[in-house]
Amino acid sequence: MKIGIIGSGNIGGTLGQHWAKVGHEVMFSSRNPEALKPIAAEVGAQTGTVQKAATFGDVILLAIPFGRIPDLAQQIGRLDTKILIDATNPYPQRDGDVAQQVIEDKSQTATGYVAHQFPGAQTIKAFNSIYYKVLEEKAFRDGDQRIAVQVCGDDVQAKQTVKQLIEDIGFVPQDIGDLSSGTVFEPGAPLYNKNLPIADAAALLKQLSG
Ligand SMILES: NC(=O)c1ccc[n+]([C@@H]2O[C@H](COP(=O)([O-])OP(=O)(O)OC[C@H]3O[C@@H](n4cnc5c(N)ncnc54)[C@H](OP(=O)(O)O)[C@@H]3O)[C@@H](O)[C@H]2O)c1
Structure with missing residues (x-):
């Protein structure tokens, strides 16, 4: 897959490197692309502007501070036909009014x-609830040892693509349902930042729904 990374920090940098290692074509982006050359060179990935990565990817990973999303949308415009993986979380302390309003708006x-x-994109929520150090250190596992990564979205095919991208790097997708189900792994919710092996994550989800 061609994957454009928007926000190549803790989450985007780690995921982009993992995906490049397993053979996906990755472009890391930044407002200062030169600075990303070392992490890209380690895994044979490309670097570019945010706009370039948005054009490059069939899949776009969004991993920037939540408060910057409206400006980003203005800057890059629509992402029609693309799969947009939203890994962001709203934190009012960091992200200001945008985050506060989203949290209050039920x-x-x-x-x-x-x-x-991004109305033309197929938006899938994933990687929001896993700590980046866990992503870094517990990737590429097999079987029961694998850590669950919560995922949800409305488009079945796009969600399947993202589930495969989770499996490709040695985690297990835990499918929570459609996009509206995602509250269960938003900050402060029961599945947020638990970083559990799949059996324990499944038991917790069962307990919540039972
Ligand atoms: N840290 C975690 O463990 C974790 C876990 C799950 C989800 N998340 C969520 O994932 C998102 C990213 O977190 P992070 O910890 O990876 O942050 P981070 O390390 O600070 O990286 C964020 C990146 O976003 C880029 N950025 C900032 N403003 C931007 C803008 N206006 N346009 C384009 N790019 C911009 C920055 O790149 P340049 O300055 O190079 O442009 C920076 O490298 C947040 O929403 C966070 O809540 C984090």
């Missing part, structure tokens, strides 16, 4: 808000 989830910013 008519939409955080990723629902992101999907609204």
Whole structure:
């Protein structure tokens, strides 16, 4: 797959490197692409501007501070036909009013808000609830040892693509349902930042739904 990384920090940098290692074509982007040359060179990935990565990817990973999303949407425009993986979380202390309003507005989830910013994309929520150090250190495992990565979205095919991308790097997708189900792994929710092996994550989800 061709994957454009928007926000090549803790989450985007780690995921981009993992995907490049297993053979995906990755472009890391930054407002200062030169700075990303070392992490890209380690895994044979490319670097570019944010706009370039948005054009490059069939899949776009969004991993920037939540408060920057409206500006980003203005800057790059629509992402029609692309799969947009939203890994962001709204934190009012960091992200200001945008995050506060999204948290207070019970008519939409955080990723629902992101999907609204990019109406032509197939938006899938994933990687929001895993700590980046766990992503870094517990990747490429087999069997029961694998850590669950929560994922949800409305488009079945796009979600399947993202589930495969989770499996490709040695984690297990835990499918929570459609996009509106994503509240269960938003900050402070029961599945947020638990970083559990799949059996324990499945038991916790069962307990929550039972
Ligand atoms: N840290 C975690 O463990 C974790 C886990 C799950 C989810 N998340 C969520 O994932 C997102 C990223 O977190 P992180 O810890 O990876 O942050 P980070 O290390 O600070 O990286 C964020 C990146 O976003 C880029 N960025 C900032 N403003 C931007 C803008 N206006 N346009 C384009 N790019 C911009 C920065 O790149 P340049 O300055 O190079 O442009 C920076 O490298 C957040 O929403 C966070 O809540 C984090």
